[in-house]
Amino acid sequence: MDLPDVVRARRMVRTYDHERPVPVEAVTALLDLAIRAPSAGFTQGWDFLVLRGEDERAAFWRLTTDHGDPDSWLNGMQTAPVLVLCLSDPQRYLDRYAEPDKGWADRDETRWPAPYWHIDTGMASLLILQTAVDEGLGACFFGIPPDRIEAFRQEFGIPADHSPIGAITIGHRTDDPGSAGSAAQRPRRTPDEVVHHGHWGG
Numbered sequence: 001m002d003l004p005d006v007v008r009a010r011r012m013v014r015t016y017d018h019e020r021p022v023p024v025e026a027v028t029a030l031l032d033l034a035i036r037a038p039s040a041g042f043t044q045g046w047d048f049l050v051l052r053g054e055d056e057r058a059a060f061w062r063l064t065t066d067h068g069d070p071d072s073w074l075n076g077m078q079t080a081p082v083l084v085l086c087l088s089d090p091q092r093y094l095d096r097y098a099e100p101d102k103g104w105a106d107r108d109e110t111r112w113p114a115p116y117w118h119i120d121t122g123m124a125s126l127l128i129l130q131t132a133v134d135e136g137l138g139a140c141f142f143g144i145p146p147d148r149i150e151a152f153r154q155e156f157g158i159p160a161d162h163s164p165i166g167a168i169t170i171g172h173r174t175d176d177p178g179s180a181g182s183a184a185q186r187p188r189r190t191p192d193e194v195v196h197h198g199h200w201g202g
């Protein structure tokens with residue numbers, strides 16, 4: 001697919017064909033392109049945890065969602081045959097920027113205009129979402145509730161200094177992308193609304 005077609009076709013997919021596995025080669029293709037994302041200082045402070053096994057995925061959902069009857073969102077998302085957890089690594093940035101060419105030896109986090117460790121992992125996540133479209137797959141990025149992160153860490157052996165910024169479900173879609181989710185009826189903001197030329201009022 002051409003890039004504009006990929007970008008326009010990409011919508012978050014929240015229901016999948018749970019009987020149709022995703023070939024391991026396709027997952028590899030997504031992650032091979034994810035690591036082409038730009039990163040501050042070429043730090044590449046991202047890690048990905050792939051969950052393909054049924055037990056692994058069940059443990060993820062059990063630990064990161066409310067107990068009780070699953071809602072339609074969870075019922076749909078649980079049909080995904082693959083989960084990719086996206087983790088950022090702040091320490092790697094502080095170490096990288098303490099190197100002589102950057103010179104931030106004090107490792108002071110207030111120097112950073114924004115937490116680039118999360119931004120870079122977000123950029124890599126977008127490449128996963130877009131490559132999924134190109135591979136004929138669907139995907140959805142979503143957050144893990146902060147109060148569930150510790151249990152998730154323990155179960156999967158996540159180091160304390162790595163932050164799970166989100167997770168991505170991947171599979172063959174069964175829903176009409178963009179038709180589900182609480183935001184589905186919201187209009188897309190137009191270029192006229194969001195782009196400012198020369199001056200904020202421009």
Ligand SMILES: Cc1cc2nc3c(=O)[nH]c(=O)nc-3n(C[C@H](O)[C@H](O)[C@H](O)COP(=O)(O)O)c2cc1C
Pocket residue numbers: 010011012013014140141142143166177178181183184
């Ligand atoms: C940082 C981030 C967090 C998101 N968290 C969730 C989430 O927790 N659950 C969910 O269903 N969708 C989540 N989404 C998907 C958004 O709802 C979706 O991108 C938005 O409604 C626009 O729809 P589209 O991506 O299909 O164009 C998230 C998206 C981003 C970028």
